Amino acid sequence: IVTVVQGPSAYVFDNKEVTAIVRDALEAQGALKTQRKYQTKNATDIVISVSKALHERYPEYVRELNFDEWVFNNAGGAMGAMFVFHASISEYLIVFGSAVGTEGHSGRHTANDYFTIIYGEEWAYSAGEIEPRIYAPGDMNFLPRGEVIHYSMPTTGWAIELAQGYIPGMLPFGFMDVITSTMDITNFAKTVYISARDMTYYALHGKF
Numbered sequence: 001i002v003t004v005v006q007g008p009s010a011y012v013f014d015n016k017e018v019t020a021i022v023r024d025a026l027e028a029q030g031a032l033k034t035q036r037k038y039q040t041k042n043a044t045d046i047v048i049s050v051s052k053a054l055h056e057r058y059p060e061y062v063r064e065l066n067f068d069e070w071v072f073n074n075a076g077g078a079m080g081a082m083f084v085f086h087a088s089i090s091e092y093l094i095v096f097g098s099a100v101g102t103e104g105h106s107g108r109h110t111a112n113d114y115f116t117i118i119y120g121e122e123w124a125y126s127a128g129e130i131e132p133r134i135y136a137p138g139d140m141n142f143l144p145r146g147e148v149i150h151y152s153m154p155t156t157g158w159a160i161e162l163a164q165g166y167i168p169g170m171l172p173f174g175f176m177d178v179i180t181s182t183m184d185i186t187n188f189a190k191t192v193y194i195s196a197r198d199m200t201y202y203a204l205h206g207k208f
């Protein structure tokens, strides 16, 4: 008999539950891919209703959506916008995407990444895959820690992204394009402020 003793987990989010909440919220909007109607729905309504469902499930850990704290993110050649629901040392939960589409290198990360589409599509492949994997609303693209993909959101596309692992190790990738390309210091400062504020708050409350 083997007894597996599990140590305490720093995680408050369950990736399966996050995806289930997202799928339920999409279903309530008639926006799941199985209903073949998802492209006719308004992306703004979907972002708002999914955000509300996540906040209701995790009120202590998921910030309410607002439209003052959206920031751009340039990383791996891709450009998108994001709203940070939660950022701590071991996890972040964001809505990420682009109103016009985007494409780039995923980066090789120190965290597992769960990317659940809520509007539009994500196309992705690993080196050696000849055909794209296509993810539609309700589908989750899992990128394990240390692996890499080329991805695109060919047109308007939004997703809920949960990352679990060592988050500070991901940030240089998330910020490097500011130095090498965009020089958008205002957006950079806003992103650093938002992430440092949340990480410090949770660390001071014993959530790493």
Ligand SMILES: CC(C)=CCC[C@@H](C)[C@H]1CC[C@H]2C3=C(CC[C@]12C)[C@@]1(C)CC[C@H](O)C[C@@H]1CC3
Residues within 6 Å of the ligand: 073, 075, 082, 084, 087, 092, 094, 096, 105, 106, 107, 113, 115, 124, 141, 143, 151, 161, 170, 171, 173, 174, 175, 191, 195
């Ligand atoms: C949460 C904070 C404050 C910063 C995170 C910055 C970046 C590390 C991320 C912002 C958007 C992220 C995306 C991915 C990796 C990490 C980011 C660049 C993916 C490439 C991971 C794989 C998915 O399939 C697509 C993701 C797009 C967004």
